[in-house]
Amino acid sequence: MNGPHDLGGAHGFGPVIAEDNEPVYHADWEKRAFALVMAMGYTGVWHIDTSRHARERTPPAEYLASSYYQIWFTGLKRLLVEHGLVSEAEIVAGKSLSPPASLPIVPAEGLVEKLMADGSYERPAAAPAHFKNGDSVRARVMNPHGHTRLPRYVRGRAGTVAAIRGCHVFPDAHCGSDEEDPRWLYSVSFAAPDVWGPQGRAGDEIHLDLWEPYLETA
Secondary structure, eight states: OOSTTOOTTOSSSOOOOOOTTOOSOSSHHHHHHHHHHHHHHHHTSSOHHHHHHHHHTSOHHHHHHSOHHHHHHHHHHHHHHHTTSSOHHHHHHTSOSSOOOOOOOOOSTTHHHHHHSOOOOBOOOSSOOSOOTTOEEEEOOOOOSSOOOOOGGGTTOEEEEEEEEEEEOOHHHHTTSSOOOOEEEEEEEEEHHHHHGGGSOTTOEEEEEEEGGGEEEO
């Protein structure tokens, strides 16, 4: 979907100002919010694509006014309600008002190792890759209502296949379902001036990993 999470190339938001020696967390509640999101991911009730889309569905004014972990926590609350694990009344009350759902328990022992384990999304291919290294491709012009990993700033722009990453779960189909629909994934290079116009410095490149359905022959 087109939303406030996809701001690449948008004007009017001012410069990105980096904070010197920025801490990982600015407040203790951010640690807890992140831990809750990770713990719920471990239960398998939903997956990373569903979680990302839950954050993306935050209304624009609320999204832009929120901090990073506020957005994560808002997405978590949305998923908990949508999956019937808590009610809106319980969120307002800040406590359970009915018996809890039965979910897998996240054990403390080995927790970090389990959460940091490399869970690959690569899958066997059902068909040969349509593109090869060096092919000229163009990112499709598309405005999907659901989740997508194709940034708006490269839609309609031409690039070159720089590498083939294998066949991976397709996030657009996977979001909100268990359908993995594996598709080929490519690293595509775009010349900066072709994306940003005169503001793009000659010689600079942008590399994006893009799924096959996002691409067409240029």
